[in-house]
Amino acid sequence: MKKLSYIILGFIIGAVLTYYFCPKSIDTETMETKVKTAEELVRPDGAIEQDYAQKLNKNWTEYREPAVDSAAQRQGREKDNRWTEWSLEELEEYLVYSQGMADLLGYKMNGVRVYLGVYGEDSGPKKKNLTTMFIVPRGKKKQEAASMIPFSFQNRNKNLPIDPLNDGNGGSGGYE
Incomplete structure (x- = not known):
């Protein structure tokens, strides 16, 4: 009987560990409750406006595309990749x-x-x-953690x- 209680205890501990350590799928309801309104969102540093992104892309097209595509044409391709x-x-x-x-x-x-x-x-x-x-x-x-010098150059x-x-x-x- 004592061995059976250890087996049951093992199953319970295993179930609890599985619940906490296995990846959980994210469903849309969870995401909706996480992000309730646009006012709660914080724009990250480094985010740029759509217009500025289009300008950067236009600049790349003007200054880099001819050189990149001419190199691709020497390799037998019409155009090279611009994005991934x-x-x-x-x-x-x-x-x-x-x-x-x-x-x-x-x-x-x-x-x-x-x-x-x-x-x-x-x-x-x-x-x-x-x-x-x-x-x-x-x-x-x-x-x-036990290092004598807590930082390194x-x-x-x-x-x-x-x-x-x-x-x-x-x-x-x-x-x-």
Whole structure:
């Protein structure tokens, strides 16, 4: 009988831990209660107006598109990629993965960096020599709690040794 009580206790503890540590899906009702009105939203630093984003894109088209597209034409392409997109689910999944890997490797992830890249000759006919963008997690090495020196001049943000996110959908159209 004593062994049965341990088994039941184990199931109860397992159920409680599963409830708290397993990812929960977000439904729209939860999101609606989270964000009740537009007045409660705080615009993040760095957010820019739509008109300014269109101006930046227009400037890129004026100053960079001819050079970029002429390089693409030398490679046998009419136009190069101008943007890359990932779904919200892909980004959330990648950020959770990156933060988990950073913790396992002893880093504190505190941001991401977006890099431009170019697929090579061996990337297949759809991607051959096209521009791509990929996301790289950034952060610092965690400090030991018992350290004699609680800070380090060498411990600055750097790219973390975690696989970057690539393979977004790219295209050549302007800002829409």
